[in-house]
Amino acid sequence: MTDFVLLNDVAWATVGYEQDGIRYQRMQFYHLINGQWRRTAPDPVFWGEEKSLETRNLRFVYHARDEALVQKLSRWAEEIYSRAALEFNVGASPHLTFYIDPEPRPDSPLITEGEFHLASPELTGMRQDGELPIALSQKTAYNIILRLALEKSGTRIGASPHEPTIGPNWVVMHGVVYWLLDRLLPDNTAIPGLEARLHEAASSGELMPLSSLWPPYRYGSLQRSALALAEAHSMVSYLADTTDPGRIPVLLRMLGTTIKPSETMAALGLDFRQF
Structure with a gap:
């Protein structure tokens, strides 16, 4: 203390x-x-009085105690938004609102409306070196990237992104989100866990066929669901980094159009049977 x-x-x-x-x-x-x-x-x-701050694409609602943090977070988040919109080739970009809450609350972002709640780092932990807390940066970036991915795909939902309800193609959709999260936030804590799960499954011969990343899903356990997300991240990384990053906007558009992997890959100029 x-x-x-x-x-x-x-x-x-x-x-x-x-x-x-x-x-x-x-x-x-x-x-x-x-x-x-x-x-x-x-x-x-x-906490002091409630205040708000707007950037080109974002709005932050917070209390005076978090003023300095929000000033820094807003500049950083606007840059993340701009880069994600460019990567996904999003046209008319949605305006997003972040509420910096002065007390913990259930994690239930309203994706459709573009509203997100983040607990104040005064409660969850402020870095003493003045940098943005990693957990705050990661959650902010994740929400922005997911919302723009949904915008590009044309998917509309209103549930939490931490549940399998992001449209029918939620596994590959998250593969795209995690791929860009890793590019824009290299010190994130999500990707190392996915990579470790993938390596573990590869060494034990437990990898699932790529077709299992599309509906209908029959994972049967949280462990298998985690492996599916790890494989989806690996597949999207291959498509973007080894072939052509321009395929990612096309992939997102197809994720909002079809649940058939063969049709999705054909739109990318690939044969799913040989992929």
Whole structure:
């Protein structure tokens, strides 16, 4: 604990910690109850007034306490948006809104409306070196990339992207999202896990046929679903990095049109039987 503010029976504490070699700090709130200090919900006084900031394609709704962070995040996120829109060749780009919440809430972004909720790093961890927290950068980039991928494909949904409901082609769609996430955010924590799962399956002879990346899905377990995502990421990386990155916008368009892998590959100028 590096700092402590006492206001009658309420206390704010700044707690420092280290993760993956990086120093962080976060706020914790306490309330004096029956002579004992107990963790409590964030104090509204701590956050200050609600504010908003708009860039060309993004809007951020936040509280005064997060002003400096949002200034930095907005510039970085706008660059991610511009690069993703260029990679996917998105025409009329949707305007997205991010809410920086002063208290934790269930993860349920409204993809269709382009609204996303992020917990304030004051609660989840601020880097002491002033850089954006990796978890915040990764989640912001993921949401932007996924929304633009859906825009290019013409897919419209309103559920959480962490469930298999991103249209019928959600596995390959996520392969595209993870491919671009890795390009735009090399220090992300998602791709190493996918690559490790793929290598493990390859060494044990458990790789699934590429046709299994398209509906109907019959994975039967979370482990098999994770392997499908790893294989989809590998396939999309091959298409983009080994053949032609211009195929990615075509792939996205086909993911919103057909659930047949042969038709998808034919649109890319490839024979699925020989792929």
